[in-house]
Amino acid sequence: MNWCGDKPEPAFSEPWHAQVFAITVALNEAGHFEWSSWAARFGATLKAHGLAKELDGGEDYFNAWLETLESFLAETGMAEMGALQHLKTAWTEAYLSTPHGQPVRLAPEA
Amino acid sequence: MMDLRTQFCECFVMPHDHDHPHSHLPSDPALRVRALETLLTDKGLVDPAALDAIIDLYQNKIGPQNGAQVVAKMWCDVNFHRQMIEDPMPRLQEMGLYGRQGEHMVFVENTDEVHNMVVCTLCSCYPWPLLGIPPGWYKSDAYRARAVREPRAVLSEFGVTLPEGKKVRVWDSTAEVRYLVVPQRPAGTQGFSEDDLAALVTRDSMIGTGLAQAPSTLESGA
Structure with missing residues (x-):
């Protein structure tokens, strides 16, 4: 080992x-x-x-x-698990919609 | 100070053969942690600047060099040695080596008769103020199970062979009590300064999975 x-x-x-x-x-x-x-x-x-x-x-x-x-x-x-799931989805969308190299931010309504 | 949060978008760069129009998507757990931090920050339960300060502290400032200084001082100063064995907390507080996960320290000393070794069978309890964050192997199932069951076999895998007849004592850390092994002072170190001695005290020697280095190792630049 x-x-x-x-x-x-x-x-x-x-x-x-x-x-x-x-x-x-x-x-x-x-x-x-x-x-x-x-x-x-x-x-x-x-x-x-x-x-x-x-x-x-x-x-x-x-x-x-x-x-x-x-x-x-x-x-x-x-x-709460529901709130976390919602935020995780929001972050995922933020990453997928932010052009590469730019800072990733949550959409204001998230 | 390095901001790890902004690195989230840069650190998962994978080699790829097509252009990504968007940022690289972090791993599932990384996104869950992101969500946790966002929610707790919004609720005022954590402060991102305080999180950065905690990370900076354990990533860059606290490490085994703290414990090594204490061990070296114990080797040189009889009075200090006695205090550390009897009740180390007042002196550790004075030295600023006090705080999270180091509130109740017990120093266990190696002798010609006994070799000490520390494990946490529950999870990974470890004296953060003196040693920093535990290495991966300390947290592994293999070490946590085998350190208790077959300490000599584990020691030999770390390259430590003890003389026949030397006892091995294994200390199980808990959330309340943390142990630090005081290795034996290597031969040939008479007249060494505390700093020179501290350089011989490795992290593993304070967990008990190693011995303090011989001074020749230091001279050869290893």
Whole structure:
């Protein structure tokens, strides 16, 4: 097994890994949840995902992180699944309708 | 400061053989995170500037060099060493090495008899203020399961072979308590400054999957 040893690696390999990490840390610091309850939920998601395949600690780790955060925020009412789906569609349309090289922005009504 | 959000539209560039009239569509999870950030920002629950500051901190400012300084100081300063073993939090706070995921630190020291190793079997609890963000392997199922079950086999895969009879103690981090391994000071480092010593203290040596480097490694420029 290759553990990579002390080879330097970026803290986050994808920008969205960093973003979902930062959102979680910010919400925790603002007092919306305790880190221990976050860790318990996240651990449960990792365990569930790990039943199907061995997680490598990279992309699948942050997929589990995102899924945990989404369900946590849906449960607490901080971010409803319907609203998130609507915004995801709006962002998708924004990317598809913005010429390459220009900043992508949400349409004002989104 | 680098704005990662504006990079979203540039970083998924794939080689392609036709012209795209539009921006490259980020991956599904990237779009879901985008949606989350938009909604939480609109509700006033998060501030994009604060998110950028958090990312900048962990991406560029906090890393194993923090823990290495502490270990080197423990090797040099008997009084400091005692404080870190007995109750490290007051001194860590003084040094500014306190905060998220480092509120309750325990330093576990390697000796001739015992080698310590840290894992988080639950998820990936890790002392952020001292080591930064954990490497991928620390978060992998393989390490999380095997570190407890067969630590010696894992150590040998990291290139660490311990003398026969040396005990291995594995510490399971939790959301409340984080461990940092104090590796043994390498031989031939008498008279080294704290900075020189800190350069020998690797991230893996503070997780327990490595040893502090021998000074010859430093001289050869490795």
